Amino acid sequence: MERTEPPGHHDIPSPPAFPPRAATAVDLRVGKRLLWVDGAAYPLENVTRVYTYTLTPRRKEATLLFVKRVGIILSVAFALTILGGLTSIANEGAGGTILTFVWLGALAALAFSIVELVSVLTASSQYVLAVETSGPSIAMVTSADPRQLDQLVGSIVQAIENPEVEFQVRVDRLMVNPRNYYFGDNVNMYGGTGNVGVAHG
Structure with a gap:
């Protein structure tokens, strides 16, 4: 059965549904x-x-901090590499494993610094x-x-x-x-x- 609208009635769109309340x-x-x-x-x-x-x-500060961290990380890594090289010569190659850990640690520290820098540079x-x-x-x-x-x-x-x-x-x-x-x-x-x-x- 077809429904008829009362005279003068205009189609009124229903109000939009409210989005679900976010957890935040x-x-x-x-x-x-x-x-x-x-x-x-x-x-x-x-x-x-x-x-x-x-x-x-703080983009400027983040960039300067990143440069400072890179300088410190590479300085320490190279210093330990030189020290490890001298040690390996004295001990006939025993420092190779230590140098591997040194550079793995340096790479991890550099990766962490890059992530922190990017998080600041991309912040709005x-x-x-x-x-x-x-x-x-x-x-x-x-x-x-x-x-x-x-x-x-x-x-x-x-x-x-x-x-x-x-x-x-x-x-x-x-x-x-x-x-x-x-x-x-x-x-x-x-x-x-x-x-x-x-x-x-």
């Missing part, structure tokens, strides 16, 4: 004078600064919002759209100035290796595994 999804909310980032609570009266900036990878810059407190802690959020962070700055500032303000936004956790990035001023980050920021969803 968390809430950022303000309520009862507390700023919550997942399970971490920051009293609003302890917030000393809210600002945005671009978190950039992140536009972030930072919430600093009077204690040695900081909460960070990031977004592909800088305007979202600018609006979030305004919302947090309004909540600081007006005790009755409450809000909640959806965020995604973003793991950041602190050694790979500049963190603006000298900032100590505490809590979580490594330094954890959240991406505004």
Whole structure:
């Protein structure tokens, strides 16, 4: 039996299905004078600064560190090779096995250094919002759209100035290796595994 629509009815598309919640999804909310980032609570009266900036990878430092490591690794390897060569001459070839281990160790150290360098060189810059407190802690959020962070700055500032303000936004956790990035001023980050920021969803 064919279904008829009432007069004046227009076909309204059904709302898109929400994507499944990722395991890293968390809430950022303000309520009862507390700023919550997942399970971490920051009293609003302890917030000393809210600002945005671009978190950039330490590419120059990573490159210099890589060059320094290569120099040290090769210097040690060549020094041990020369020493092993002299030892093998004195002991009639007994140092060959030691030299093999020396160069295998050097190659492993070089491979590790290359991986660390590539991880920094390929890391992308992140536009972030930072919430600093009077204690040695900081909460960070990031977004592909800088305007979202600018609006979030305004919302947090309004909540600081007006005790009755409450809000909640959806965020995604973003793991950041602190050694790979500049963190603006000298900032100590505490809590979580490594330094954890959240991406505004």
